[in-house]
Amino acid sequence: MELRHDTDDAAFVVELERFHGPLHLLLHLIREQDIDIFDIPIAKITEQFLRAIAGVEALGLDRAGEFLEMAALLVRIKAQMLMPRRTEEGEELEDPRAELVRRLLEYEHFREAAQRLELAELERLRHYPRGYVPPRPEPKREVELELTWEELWAAALGIGERGGPPPEHRVTPRLVPIEEKIELIVNTLRRVARIEFRSLIAPFKDRMHGVVTFMASLELAKRRALAIRQSEPFAPIWLYRRNGNAVDATDADR
Amino acid sequence: MRPTQIVEALLFASDAPLTAADIAAADDSLDEAAVEAAIHELRQAYEAEGRAFQIYEMAGGFQILTRPEFAPYLERFDTVVHTARLSPAALEVLAIIAYRQPIGRAEIEEIRGVASSGVLRTLQERELITPVGRGEGLGRPVLYGTTTKFLEHFGFRSLEDLPRPEELPVILREPAPATRGGKAEPDGAGPA
Numbered sequence: 097m098e099l100r101h102d103t104d105d106a107a108f109v110v111e112l113e114r115f116h117g118p119l120h121l122l123l124h125l126i127r128e129q130d131i132d133i134f135d136i137p138i139a140k141i142t143e144q145f146l147r148a149i150a151g152v153e154a155l156g157l158d159r160a161g162e163f164l165e166m167a168a169l170l171v172r173i174k175a176q177m178l179m180p181r182r183t184e185e186g187e188e189l190e191d192p193r194a195e196l197v198r199r200l201l202e203y204e205h206f207r208e209a210a211q212r213l214e215l216a217e218l219e220r221l222r223h224y225p226r227g228y229v230p231p232r233p234e235p236k237r238e239v240e241l242e243l244t245w246e247e248l249w250a251a252a253l254g255i256g257e258r259g260g261p262p263p264e265h266r267v268t269p270r271l272v273p274i275e276e277k278i279e280l281i282v283n284t285l286r287r288v289a290r291i292e293f294r295s296l297i298a299p300f301k302d303r304m305h306g307v308v309t310f311m312a313s314l315e316l317a318k319r320r321a322l323a324i325r326q327s328e329p330f331a332p333i334w335l336y337r338r339n340g341n342a343v344d345a346t347d348a349d350r
Numbered sequence: 351m352r353p354t355q356i357v358e359a360l361l362f363a364s365d366a367p368l369t370a371a372d373i374a375a376a377d378d379s380l381d382e383a384a385v386e387a388a389i390h391e392l393r394q395a396y397e398a399e400g401r402a403f404q405i406y407e408m409a410g411g412f413q414i415l416t417r418p419e420f421a422p423y424l425e426r427f428d429t430v431v432h433t434a435r436l437s438p439a440a441l442e443v444l445a446i447i448a449y450r451q452p453i454g455r456a457e458i459e460e461i462r463g464v465a466s467s468g469v470l471r472t473l474q475e476r477e478l479i480t481p482v483g484r485g486e487g488l489g490r491p492v493l494y495g496t497t498t499k500f501l502e503h504f505g506f507r508s509l510e511d512l513p514r515p516e517e518l519p520v521i522l523r524e525p526a527p528a529t530r531g532g533k534a535e536p537d538g539a540g541p542a
Contacts, residue, residue, distance in 0.1 A: 116438065116439055116442065116462070116464060117462060117463045117464035118463050118464075119462065119463040119464075120463075158465060159464070162463060162464050162465070166463065199461075199463070201520055202461055203461060203462065203463065204520045205515070205518055205520040206442060206445050206446050206449070206461060206462075207442065207445075208518045208519050208520055209445035209446075209448070209449060209512075209513065209515075209518055210438070210441040210442045210444070210445040211441075212445075212513040212518070213441050213444060213445050213448070213504060214436075214438075214441050216504040216505060216506070217435060217436065217441075217503065217504055218435075219418070219505065220503065220504055220505035221421075221433055221435065222418035222421040223406065223415035223416055223417070223418055223421075223505070224415060224416040224420075224421070224424045224430055224431065225365050225366075225413065225414075225415055225431055226362075226364075226365050226414065226431075227365050227430070227431035228429055228431075229428065229429050229430065229431055229432075230429070231428050231429060232428075
């Protein structure tokens with residue numbers, strides 16, 4: 097691999113995407129440079145690794161953490177290499193790189209195995225089983241939205257919260273948990289067979305309640321716990337209890 | 351009705367592998383040996399007649415599939431059943447599970463150095479792996495094994511068809527000791 101010193105971080109992050117994880121990257125550095133895996137020049141590799149993961153934060157917290165953890169391990173091994181390799185009694189200590197080498201070899205072993213599986217998969221997929229997949233239906237013609245500004249305005253107002261200056265955009269933790277709304281809908285539909293969506297959000301001022309209640313409705317509809325009906329665009333939305341299906345909130349958010 | 355014809359009818363009507371025992375259950379005139387003899391006969395007949403399909407042995411059973419040389423014609427045909435290929439990450443996790451089963455998530459992540467729960471979920475949804483037991487240690491972690499579907503997906507007759515570990519370019523001196531509470535202790539039904 098060509099290691100560029102003067103490249104901008106963004107380009108490297110794109111590169112980094114190619115690698116499944118820190119072991120993959122490390123293995124790549126070692127194999128590309130024909131380095132003896134049993135005698136890794138740890139200072140050099142550490143430096144290259146650190147350079148390669150500059151800008152790793154852009155990958156997102158989870159993935160970045162995995163690369164950073166490996167960076168920390170490399171730095172630690174580098175430090176241990178400077179320490180005497182024998183105890184005072186002259187007993188030889190294990191090479192600080194040994195565990196890393198074992199992991200690298202193990203990882204490489206399974207990457208090879210994965211490649212063999214891929215070949216088998218490709219070969220297998222050239223054989224077709226019997227079966228029939230219905231062709232995709234023609235997309236339905238788009239329904240023209242016919243409405244007046246007054247209707248649109250009334251619908252927009254109906255969801256709560258009156259005009260005022262646009263609120264500042266600030267990211268805050270979700271104040272209205274979807275679980276709560278799921279429970280509200282489920283409990284309501286235990287009592288009544290159907291409920292108008294608007295009446296579920298009427299008691300709340302904040303528009304977020306409308307949004308989250310709607311998401312909760314969709315989630316429950318997906319789980320076939322209720323049915324949603326609306327006779328025409330912008331008409332009242334009704335939530336119906338589904339017969340036979342005991343609505344259950346216990347296996348809520350997964 | 352000749353046994354060969356009965357066997358052929360069953361294989362023709364099936365879109366998944368049937369075991370010799372499955373097929374033998376169809377008629378009193380059949381037993382496993384008769385089924386296998388019939389399959390042998392059919393295979394030779396298809397070969398001699400130059401049919402576009404053949405009977406393949408996989409996942410412990412037999413299935414009629416098209417021959418590979420017809421793939422170019424079927425590939426772009428919409429109504430044909432196309433099986434989605436697995437992602438590189440999914441193949442990596444499957445390889446680890448295939449060779450080390452039963453194995454828990456922590457051990458898989460230890461080997462790969464990356465979080466793998468998403469991949470595990472996908473593989474389970476595609477029924478390529480299944481929980482086969484629980485390990486010892488903290489929280490008794492779920493251990494996974496491969497399924498019959500796994501064998502079907504790769505066209506393996508059994509796990510014996512996996513590339514042998516010593517054939518892989520990187521040979522591990524010894525299987526790494528099972529650490530992190532992942533000691534194998536299967537209790538469910540094993541993989542097929």
